[in-house]
Amino acid sequence: MLSYPLIMVGIGGATGAMSRYLLVKAITPVLADGQYPLGTWVANISGSFLFGILFIVISERFDMSDPLRFGLLVGFLGAFTTFSSFSFETVRLLSTGHFITAFTYILSSVAFCLLATWGGMRLGEFIV
Numbered sequence: 858m859l860s861y862p863l864i865m866v867g868i869g870g871a872t873g874a875m876s877r878y879l880l881v882k883a884i885t886p887v888l889a890d891g892q893y894p895l896g897t898w899v900a901n902i903s904g905s906f907l908f909g910i911l912f913i914v915i916s917e918r919f920d921m922s923d924p925l926r927f928g929l930l931v932g933f934l935g936a937f938t939t940f941s942s943f944s945f946e947t948v949r950l951l952s953t954g955h956f957i958t959a960f961t962y963i964l965s966s967v968a969f970c971l972l973a974t975w976g977g978m979r980l981g982e983f984i985v
Contacts, residue, residue, distance in 0.1 A: 905938060918984070
């Protein structure tokens with residue numbers, strides 16, 4: 858049965874997925890020469906940063922309805938950032954013998970996403 862929160866998550870998810878697709882298509886061929894999955898890397902880090910900021914700002918400054926909050930955080934940012942693409946691209950790099958690139962991608966993605974989330978939360982606290 859469809860509910861308002863579920864519909865909002867669906868709308869947010871569709872919008873987030875389309876946004877990630879456009880970002881990856883725009884960044885990867887231009888900056889990464891097609892080898893390093895830079896588009897997904899940028900989406901994951903920027904999405905982690907936005908999640909950190911929005912989580913703090915929404916929970917401490919705004920009385921946002923659950924459906925809207927879920928649509929934004931779970932739907933949009935959940936679809937914009939993607940662990941499945943990250944995993945696939947890492948396996949693809951490993952299977953084609955690009956071991957250093959794969960491990961650089963793994964370590965930098967995890968480290969920068971954690972730092973971006975932390976930085977977003979600190980900025981969100983500053984805003985509030």
